[in-house]
Amino acid sequence: MTSDDVAFQIAEDFWGHTGTTSSECICTGMPFRDLTRGLHTTVLPFVLIEMRTTHHQYPSRSCGLAAVCTFAVGYILWVCWIHHVTGVWVYPLLEHLSPGVKIIFFAAVTVVINIFYLVGEVLNNYIWDTQKCIEEGKEKPKLD
Template sequence: FSHSPCQICTDILTCAYLCTCPLPSGWCFHCSIIFLPAQVIQAVFFGICVLTDLSSLLTKGNDSQEQERQLKKLISLRDWMMAVLAFPIGVFVVTMFWSIYIYDRELVYPKLLDNFIPAWLNHGMHTTVLPFILIEMRTTHHQYPSRSCGLAAVCTFAVGYILWVCWIHHVTGVWVYPLLEYLSPGVKIIFFAAVTIIINIFYLLGEVLNNYIWDTQK
């Protein structure tokens, strides 16, 4: 379980960046619903990466089987989060957000939010996620779960998040993503299904990319 200094520093800096990214004054409930889930996933994931790196260093040269067993559990959790949440959700957030933003920003990020969220923080939420996760994939080999289990977990998360968005609308009467205001109920179902499929595709992309990077180095 050796880890290079570059890899450890990358994990620590990424985790610190995500955890200390401040919420601007005027931050509202609507904004937090939009941004926090993806940020929490990335912050928790890179926090686990840092914990794994440090645990690996502390147990290096140690013959304790219990510590070795705990480290393996931590690595398994890190790899599972990378495969199921960090990579597919991170890539989805970046690609979907900027695609819709370029088409019509009012559908996903109304200009009104510029009064509360500075441009650098917007990029912190919707741009830097991608390079961070690609660096992690390039510097660390991750063991993906079986494809059926991985896809099932991704679908579970996607459906859970969609239900949460619908619940927020039921309680507040507001869709946290303005795009949904313009869709009929039938089109919303198609849209949610398409989102779930896209996230699954990104899961498969991550699996292929991970295998390509590390198989070619064997």
């Protein structure tokens, strides 16, 4: 399986696949792919609004990254446990990957999640430092 095959599989699962459990979501009658698409794409505007309206006090970087890694490993273990119990992968892409590639994939996903955490921390600090300077009537110093 090439990287193009993996990319196509991800796109097909997200945008075209009707779901592995049912073609209709039991709770709403909405097609499963529409529910998945909505849940995964409507979050960003709300995250950006919250970031602009609420200052978040982040823990130390090492504690924050340790917490993110703990969550990621816990989630990966949960996905593997579901496969162990049911024989079905929550994400259909995983059934096409060999065990070694799955380990690399899970490690890469954990790295990406950590990068998202760091981007969020940097954006939060940038937004709120700028806001603080505006309120105090000072110009923000350049980092050049």
